[in-house]
């Protein structure tokens with residue numbers, strides 16, 4: 001579904017990603033872990049078309065989309081949930097959803113995925129908790145009916161007692177089988193539980209990769225400790 005082939009990219013003359021290759025088959029989930037500043041968000045920006053590559057290729061469903069704009073990639077099934085629980089704070093939860101789609105069955109379906117939002121439909125998004133706003137942000141992206149969901153640190157800034165709720169939702173989405181997921185996450189245990197494959201990115205290079213699952217926690221921590 002998504003493939004980055006030997007991608008080198010960065011800002012101005014400074015290259016951040018150096019010869020990075022990752023692959024996420026259709027319906028599978030992968031996580032990217034690494035220290036602050038390793039280049040994780042930069043990698044996601046490249047996948048979405050928000051940052052051009054200097055060298056290498058980005059493929060969606062086998063099609064070379066390296067030169068395509070973000071909007072063209074969204075039309076091909078890419079959905080991006082950036083860091084920071086993006087939504088319109090003055091609008092209600094429902095209005096935020098309706099900005100993307102007013103199709104009743106589609107809205108109902110995302111509310112089934114995020115039952116906590118049902119009780120908040122008339123509430124302004126700016127008054128929601130961080131965890132609820134994160135769920136709204138993911139729900140808005142799901143309304144675009146993506147086949148690839150890209151999530152940038154969805155548990156960042158969320159109170160510890162609701163992190164588990166976010167984790168459960170993402171694990172369910174990753175388990176759906178009809179959705180590919182690319183997850184950047186600092187919580188190693190959660191990232192590995194939720195995904196089939198992991199990549200460790202350090203200083204812009206993939207330094208370790210393997211199968212997900214709790215059994216890989218030691219390998220990832222060791223790779224990140226180097």
Ligand SMILES: Nc1ncnc2c1ncn2[C@@H]1O[C@H](COP(=O)(O)OP(=O)(O)OP(=O)(O)O)[C@@H](O)[C@H]1O
Pocket residue numbers: 011016034035036037038039040041042043
């Ligand atoms: N718009 C930008 N212009 C110039 N340099 C940038 C820009 N965005 C990020 N960088 C630099 O690129 C490097 C990688 O940043 P990036 O945000 O991709 O890392 P990250 O792994 O996502 O970090 P974090 O975990 O802190 O979010 C850092 O050195 C950062 O300072």
